[in-house]
Amino acid sequence: NAGVTQTPKFQVLKTGQSMTLQCAQDMNHEYMSWYRQDPGMGLRLIHYSVGAGITDQGEVPNGYNVSRSTTEDFPLRLLSAAPSQTSVYFCASSRDRSQPTYEQYFGPGTRLTVT
Amino acid sequence: AQSVAQPEDQVNVAEGNPLTVKCTYSVSGNPYLFWYVQYPNRGLQFLLKYITGDNLVKGSYGFEAEFNKSQTSFHLKKPSALVSDSALYFCAVKWGPGGSYIPTFGRGTSLIVHP
Numbered sequence: 578n579a580g581v582t583q584t585p586k587f588q589v590l591k592t593g594q595s596m597t598l599q600c601a602q603d604m605n606h607e608y609m610s611w612y613r614q615d616p617g618m619g620l621r622l623i624h625y626s627v628g629a630g631i632t633d634q635g636e637v638p639n640g641y642n643v644s645r646s647t648t649e650d651f652p653l654r655l656l657s658a659a660p661s662q663t664s665v666y667f668c669a670s671s672r673d674r675s676q677p678t679y680e681q682y683f684g685p686g687t688r689l690t691v692t
Numbered sequence: 693a694q695s696v697a698q699p700e701d702q703v704n705v706a707e708g709n710p711l712t713v714k715c716t717y718s719v720s721g722n723p724y725l726f727w728y729v730q731y732p733n734r735g736l737q738f739l740l741k742y743i744t745g746d747n748l749v750k751g752s753y754g755f756e757a758e759f760n761k762s763q764t765s766f767h768l769k770k771p772s773a774l775v776s777d778s779a780l781y782f783c784a785v786k787w788g789p790g791g792s793y794i795p796t797f798g799r800g801t802s803l804i805v806h807p
Contacts, residue, residue, distance in 0.1 A: 610794075612797075617799065618799065619797050619798055619800050620782065620800075622794065622796075667735055667736070669736075675793065676793075677786045680726055680741055681726075681728075681795065683735035685735045
């Protein structure tokens with residue numbers, strides 16, 4: 578299994594540009610989520626999904642959109658990039674959100690810089 | 693408020709000495725506690741978890757953690773530190789049903805093991 582994959586690994590955007598960060602998992606996990614990691618802030622939840630067709634907002638959803646059309650894929654869209662969105666983005670998955678015992682599997686991250 | 697805290701931004705220890713990385717939590721009901729490790733330029737990796745039962749939990753790479761309900765803590769420990777243990781460590785907690793079992797992460801603790 579490849580686990581959780583993310584593309585691209587690095588991206589530089591200009592303010593106002595849009596882009597999609599890709600995330601895929603091959604473990605048939607129901608729960609997927611996006612985090613951003615900033616120095617001193619830890620991991621902050623952006624959006625999450627408990628299954629195909631179901632998404633919800635996390636702690637810091639503004640400026641980001643998600644969709645979940647398949648179990649495997651959970652892309653994150655930046656509609657109009659801002660310098661405040663400069664961060665490292667991680668996608669994670671776990672078997673089932675309703676079962677609290679499951680740990681999360683993380684992708685390798687996307688380092689995004691907005692100039 | 694429900695939360696998880698890692699009171700130390702950085703922990704320094706000499707190789708061969710025991711190490712402790714602290715985590716405290718504040719949630720309603722029973723907590724489900726996790727430790728993850730992040731090596732430079734990598735995603736987070738699961739180390740260990742406490743769900744129920746024995747308060748001492750053993751995990752990967754020789755790490756263990758002790759759940760203390762009265763002190764609401766879940767400190768990560770290792771009897772003899774290695775230089776290769778140097779990394780960023782995150783504590784996470786899940787609770788429900790108000791928390792909907794969505795994990796909340798601490799801000800992370802940087803562990804530096806000196807040769």
